[in-house]
Amino acid sequence: SQTIHQWPATLVQPVGSPLSLECTVEGTSNPNLYWYRQAAGRGLQLLFYSVGIGQISSEVPQNLSASRPQDRQFILSSKKLLLSDSGFYLCAWRRGLIGEVNTEAFFGQGTRLTVV
Amino acid sequence: AQSVAQPEDQVNVAEGNPLTVKCTYSVSGNPYLFWYVQYPNRGLQFLLKYITGDNLVKGSYGFEAEFNKSQTSFHLKKPSALVSDSALYFCAVRDMLTNQAGTALIFGKGTTLSVSS
Numbered sequence: 106s107q108t109i110h111q112w113p114a115t116l117v118q119p120v121g122s123p124l125s126l127e128c129t130v131e132g133t134s135n136p137n138l139y140w141y142r143q144a145a146g147r148g149l150q151l152l153f154y155s156v157g158i159g160q161i162s163s164e165v166p167q168n169l170s171a172s173r174p175q176d177r178q179f180i181l182s183s184k185k186l187l188l189s190d191s192g193f194y195l196c197a198w199r200r201g202l203i204g205e206v207n208t209e210a211f212f213g214q215g216t217r218l219t220v221v
Numbered sequence: 222a223q224s225v226a227q228p229e230d231q232v233n234v235a236e237g238n239p240l241t242v243k244c245t246y247s248v249s250g251n252p253y254l255f256w257y258v259q260y261p262n263r264g265l266q267f268l269l270k271y272i273t274g275d276n277l278v279k280g281s282y283g284f285e286a287e288f289n290k291s292q293t294s295f296h297l298k299k300p301s302a303l304v305s306d307s308a309l310y311f312c313a314v315r316d317m318l319t320n321q322a323g324t325a326l327i328f329g330k331g332t333t334l335s336v337s338s
Contacts (some may be wrong), residue, residue: 111264139325148330149265149311164325195264207253207272207315210326212264 107132111196111213118220124169124183126216128196131177136198138179139210140171143193155179156201191220223248225314227329234302235337242297242332244312254295255313255326256286265311271295282306302336309333 111128118124130136140152151164153171161171168187172180179196199210224247234240246252253272257265269280276288286297297310310333313326 141328149328151325151327154325193262197265207270209255209267209270211267212257214264215262217262 107198107211109196109198109211109213111216113216114214115217116219118186118218120188120220121185124181124186124190124218126181126194126196126218128179128181128213129177130198133177133198133200135176135201137201138173139197139199140179140181141195141197143195143215145192149195153181186220188220191218193217223252223314223327225312225327225329227310227312227332229332230330231333231335233335233337236304237301240297240299240302240306240334240336242310242312242334244295244297244329245293246295246312246314247293248314252295253315254286254288255315256280256284256295256297257311257313257328258282259309259311259331268297302334304336304338307334307336 108131137156139154141149142152143149152169154162155173158173158176168190169181169183194216196213197210200208226245228243232242255270256268258268259265268284269278269286271278271288277285279285284297284299286295288295295312309331311331312329315326
């Protein structure tokens, strides 16, 4: 079966410090990978998605970047965190077969980031 | 452009009563529709989806949803609510016309369901 791991679960970082959140998927190959941010416990904002190694699409301009160094690894980064980067970050995956656009996404447990 | 609206920030029901969480959508073509549930400080869990076929879709934990094309709605329902159903519920959509493998789900803002004992 497929599983998704996301870490750390919680993180407190000072303003101006770097960030690296990691997400890995097991039990599948060539998944589509996504990073979402959830602010104030409500709506989900899509930040980045990737259909393959080294392929990153950004949905909103921001202080963050994403990378996919391996097929099942997705990393969210920042060089200098802002207070506004605080939030709950969720990684997700779904099957990446061409034409299977009706498949659901599966989410990691999330990372609560607090920038102080 | 695709969009999803969840008109209620919060829904309150008594345990044992039926519950409905509303969702309406807007897409260019035919939609793929999804419901997810989120417990505090956790990721989203998939409940059910509508792709095609029967308008009434059954999912996990006794939940079901009814697709209504004329009203562009996909309301989540359960005949008898449990206190443990209390959580944040998200409706999501993907447009069939956007036939790209990477296309992400577009989520509503979420509805908090509170079931009282």
